[in-house]
Amino acid sequence: MEVPWNFRFGIVILGDSAVGKSSLLHRFTEGTFDDSRQSPLGIDFKVYNMHYDPDVVIKLLLWDTAGQERFRSICKSYMRNSVGCILMFDVSQRQTFDRIGSWHREVLDYVKPNPMFFLLVGHKSDLAVGRQVRKNEGEALAKKLNMITYLEVSTKENLNVSEAFETLSRGIYDLF
Ligand code: GDP
Numbered sequence: 001m002e003v004p005w006n007f008r009f010g011i012v013i014l015g016d017s018a019v020g021k022s023s024l025l026h027r028f029t030e031g032t033f034d035d036s037r038q039s040p041l042g043i044d045f046k047v048y049n050m051h052y053d054p055d056v057v058i059k060l061l062l063w064d065t066a067g068q069e070r071f072r073s074i075c076k077s078y079m080r081n082s083v084g085c086i087l088m089f090d091v092s093q094r095q096t097f098d099r100i101g102s103w104h105r106e107v108l109d110y111v112k113p114n115p116m117f118f119l120l121v122g123h124k125s126d127l128a129v130g131r132q133v134r135k136n137e138g139e140a141l142a143k144k145l146n147m148i149t150y151l152e153v154s155t156k157e158n159l160n161v162s163e164a165f166e167t168l169s170r171g172i173y174d175l176f
Contacts, residue, residue, distance in 0.1 A: 006056050009172055010082030011165075012063045014103050019090040020123045020155055025064045027155045028165055035156075043078065050169055058169050076110050083114075084168050088121045091152070094132040097122075097141075104145050117175065118147040119168040125152040125159060148172075 013021045022044060027033050029046040044064040052058050063078045079085075087103050089096040100120065107116060120142040122133060135152060142150035148171035153160040 006058070007052075007173065008059045008061065009084055009169055010061045010063065010078070011084040011086065011168065012065060012079055012082045012107075013086045013088065014065055014107065015088035015121075015123075016090075016093075016096040016099055019088045019093070019096050021088055022064050023155045024086075024088070024121075024123065024153065024161065024164070025062055027158065027161050029062070033156055033158070048165070050166065052170070052173060056173075058173065060165065060169060062165075079107055079110050079116075080114070082111075082116070084117045084119070084172050086119050086121055086164065086168060087147075088123050089133065090124050091122045091133045091138075092124055092127045092130045097133045097137070100141060101145070117168065117172045118142075118145065119164060119171070120145070120147050120150045121164055122150065122152045124154060124156070126154040126157045148175075 013025060015021055023033060025044065025046060026037065029048055046062045048060045048062060050058045050060055063082065085107055087100055089100055104118065120138060122138045138150040138152070148168060151160050151164050151167060153164050155161060
């Protein structure tokens, strides 16, 4: 029997190639981490029923988008039907953090005038050696761009994975 649901939120996961978008989605929906798995070609889609409280179920429609330029137009059509966005960078690759502002602008330009709620994720927080972005820089950027918040996540060590999706969907639910 189908699970009853009261709300449906589309969420896109964006960020530069190799920051770990597809690993995060896979960990969240399937519960596993596989170092050798391939990113999707183009776009991947998963559904997850989140039990918000005993009588509210939020159905999350999760879109994982490949960073390649040639898929940009497809990704944009999914953005239009989404209300939440996880913007990800890799804490060990400074340039992926520097590109967050441009991802943010691109999404906002495209979805306007619809609202879009953002969560900033500093990914691969398990990489203590080789870190190039400090936690307070992530926090400051999330604040500056009016995002719900900043979270540091490790898919590999399963740290803050479900918290990321919960924080974003609760943020959307509370702000709507
Ligand atoms: P995508 O292109 O953004 O979808 O990135 P992938 O999910 O394909 O991940 C890129 C690489 O980062 C892969 O080699 C993953 O195994 C690795 N990776 C993903 N998540 C983590 C993590 O939490 N910690 C570490 N250290 N590596 C990760």
